[in-house]
Amino acid sequence: MDSFAALRPRRKTRVVNVGGVAIGGDNPIRVQTMTNTDTLDIEATVAQIRACVKAGAELVRLTTPTPKHAQALGPIREALLKEEIVVPLIADVHFLPAAAFEALKWADKVRLNPGNLFDGKIFRELTFDDASYAKEIERIEESLLPFIAAVKASGKALRIGCNHGSLSDRVLSRYGDTPLGIVESTMEYLRIFKKHDFHDIIVALKASNPLIMIEANRLLIATMDQEGMDYPIHLGVTEAGNGEEGRAKSTLGIGTLLMEGIGDTIRVSLTEDPVKEIPTCYGILQATHRRITRTEFISCPSCGRTLFDIEPVTNLIKERMGHLKGLHIAIMGCIVNGLGEMADADYGYVGGAHGQVSLYRKKTLVKRGVPEKEAVDELISLIKSDGKWVDVKV
Ligand code: SF4
Incomplete structure (x- = not known):
């Protein structure tokens, strides 16, 4: 598209199918958002998804804190299909493994947060040596095995979404509150899924500070390259705020990485109606010449x-x-x-x-x-x- 030296070639990633929308490879960099309604409020959630899709959202994430919330994706999808709105739905899971299992039945992709699924955070200082830390990884692997079997059988995709703010005490004690901690928390999960031959994964590392988000993603790419992983990357600055501040932070974090060839899907997280996130997403893609959609x-x-x-x-x-x-x-x-x-x-x-x-x-x-x-x-x-x-x- 562009021959500017400033725009590095896009990183080669595998293609992951999410409910009929292909992410990664040479596919357009996808634009997504997240609803802020109560997922159990079907009518309000459908209305918000309708508006986001009309504005250009290509994937929509919904919060599913419990199995009941995950089940709500069923009637939500049904209502959308009645209006001929076809959009992949992503279930956002934290804390409760049962919600993740249920979400596999209803969502096109399930997001897991390594910081809080089989780990906790109460700001405890833990002490590990290499052997005791390796035992912890074994414990996580064992905990994940039933889910790995379930996700394989479901044919659904997975997002490993690690947030700076939700790193577990285990990771914080071992790696500190650092970009390395964010990356290792993610890599621990990726290594386990890779070992068990599941690869339909999209990876997201987010922080509210765009500088940390940029550094963590750069480190992630270097680490994934070393370990032969080519999973597509979702970019976003989480809790970026609202107004000009939120847009400036998001543009810095997402735009910088896009210029470096990193990123297969993006979300701008604003403290505003999610519909308002979409034009900023397309604006960043246009300004970085990664996806031209208008004049x-x-x-x-x-x-x-x-x-x-x-x-x-x-x-x-x-x-x-x-x-x-x-x-x-x-x-x-x-x-x-x-x-x-x-x-x-x-x-x-x-x-x-x-x-x-x-x-x-x-x-x-x-x-x-x-x-x-x-x-x-x-x-x-x-x-x-x-x-x-x-x-x-x-
Ligand atoms: S009016 Fe002319 S000189 Fe002034 S900013 Fe525009 S192009 Fe530049």
């Missing part, structure tokens, strides 16, 4: 030289031309930096004299002195005459 816009910040009211014009152009996937459109206040900055653009809308606009195809001026009121329509006509226009899908 690429370049617009100047405007200054004293600006020859038209650039903000409303930019909004209008984005509204009317934002669906032209892959096309680059530049909106520039004047010619000073305009031509240089828009060198990569397919079309340019540039302030000429007051109240007049110049339209460019690539670097070539094709219309000069277009009255401002007509310029947006003229730009659309130009795109149409080049055969690059598509109508918005209704």
Whole structure:
């Protein structure tokens, strides 16, 4: 797609099928979110999933703290299918193994958190030597064996999702509160599943601090590569907050790793309606050039030289031309930096004299002195005459 040196090749991962949506390999980087309704409230949960899917969510995770919550995925899916909404449902399990077993019956993917499934956290300092720690790993393996058999028989996928905030006392005592702790907590599970020949796994390491999240993921990739694991990676900065803060943290954490070729699916976790997470996900994918889903816009910040009211014009152009996937459109206040900055653009809308606009195809001026009121329509006509226009899908 891009030949920029800044964008490293995407890491080769295996393809994991989650309810008909393929994750990893050369598949598009998937966008997911999580409901914040009570999963037992079927109507509210279905309404939220409907809205998220409409906004572009390709997978939806729901919290399933108990087997009863896991069972609720049955009627939720049924209601969605009645409306012809087909979307993979992921059960989010913590603490209760029984919920994980039940979730295998109803979900397309089950998330396990190694920090709290067969381990606990009450901030105890534990002491281990190598032998006693190895015994702990054996204990976890034994505990996991029935689940491994069940997940294999189910044909469902698994997410090993480790959060910085939920590392067990065992891991904290051995590795400290560090990215290494997050990685080892995950690797312990991955090694066990690999040993027992189960590989339909997606891995997620999250932290609320994007710097820790970035470092943990880099270390995870290095460790997985050393051990011959190619599981797809889900990226997210957990508890990122809301508003600009949440979006900035998420963009830093997810965007940095995407640029390095890491990441097969993403979620932006905001303290907001989950529907609002989706545009940010697509924005990060577009900005990193990992998944182009709409028009690429370049617009100047405007200054004293600006020859038209650039903000409303930019909004209008984005509204009317934002669906032209892959096309680059530049909106520039004047010619000073305009031509240089828009060198990569397919079309340019540039302030000429007051109240007049110049339209460019690539670097070539094709219309000069277009009255401002007509310029947006003229730009659309130009795109149409080049055969690059598509109508918005209704
Ligand atoms: S392109 Fe022109 S109007 Fe826009 S910021 Fe640069 S100098 Fe100012």
